[in-house]
Amino acid sequence: MGWQWFHRLGSPRWFYEKTDAWMPWLAVVSVALLVIGSIWGLGFAPADYKQGNSYRIIYIHVPASFLALAGYYTMAISGAIGLIWKMKLAEAVVKCAAPIGAVFTFIALVTGAVWGKPTWGTWWVWDARITSMLVLLFLYLGVMALQEAFQHQDTANRASAILALVGTVNIPIIYWSVEFWNTLHQPATLKFTSESTIDPSMLYPLLTMIVGFYVFYAWVLLASTRSEVLRRERKTRWVNELAAAKAE
């Protein structure tokens, strides 16, 4: 009985109508959390004793990095659902999650570079984490390129789902080997300030931002998927009725 919602997801129309009511809530909550978190983190959290004010980019960098990885798993799990149950909605999610995840990965890389300049003295360091983030970005770009390359949407869906799954198997291996590579070539002289020792006055705004980013991600992903669903279902009656109702 608890699985009914899952079967209903098979209907793009049900999904579209159901999420219609969620969208304003997601928008309000994510904007509120992001605004509160930013003001709290940038204005009221104390400055770091070593890094001064430059550490404050953590409030964007860390949540974006979280979502860069979570976004990939969202994409891969949707791909698996699409391959196994042939669920149209999951296939649309794979397509929409790729560019969003790529943007978050890019934000994480750019903020990392901006943060690296005052603290490490260079824009780019071949640090293990940065490098694996870069590889993650490449994985996203590969899925996006494959998605674009096919003429038939159905082939594109399944091919990019397979690639996303292959990438998922590889991500832990890539992270682990990049970690190995870095420790072999240069001793770990550069480290992020350890997260477990962060002061509560800095931690709470960070947690606010992380939750805010997650809600924001859900909002953007749903909005993107909704428009993708409309595009793919544009020849069905319910979409035409919807368009007619909107036009009036």
Added chain:
Amino acid sequence: MGLESSVTSPTSAEGSLQAQPLITPSIWSGFWATFKRDMLIAVRHRGEMANPIMFFLMVITMVPLGITPEKGILQILAPGMIWVVALLATLLSLDGLFRSDFEDGALEQLLMSPQPLYFQVLAKVLVHWLTTGLPLTVMAPLLGVMLALPAEGFLPLVCSLLLGTGCLSLIGSIGAALTVALRKGGLLLSLIIMPLYVPVLIFGSSAVSSAIEGFPMGGQLAVLGAFLAFAIMLAPIAAAGALRISVNG
């Protein structure tokens, strides 16, 4: 194209087909048939076989020209450079892995055959490795000499390439299968597969450089062996799934 059809002619006499029940050949004989057929095609196209090796040789020649002929610097670059170029040579050759079979319809026959696609893909990848990965491995010591690789580096270079090129062929077969139906799949194939090559490259070149620095290389080679075992297990499954999508889509 004409060569291939003559190779795959059925072994049983045509007249006896209606009298006998259909016999499904064993997995091994299916694997062996595909292996033999692909090997024969590869041997008949010897020129194509030489291309990745020539690419390997030429790019390595560019390195001293582009950077410096100085021995000390080349020595440092050698392990990584040889590995990166081997990786690129494999990538360039991968595009042809399923393409000619896709174009002349042999791939559809393969998909329709009662044989498990896993072993058919494995046979094709094995032939690809024997015709690119193995020659690259054999060539590598010569290029090591050209790049002034220290003497301790030669054995680990050959060992790591032997294990690593197998991984490269297997992982690459997924990309080749995904892009086989695309007209301009070659560059896309490189884009989607290169990030997946990162672990192999790291452990391959670090086996060589740590042996040069006097450390044992067994650990890295063991990891490469583990990658290879893992890839033999999983990559043909993914490639087989991708082939079904590409051919039916």
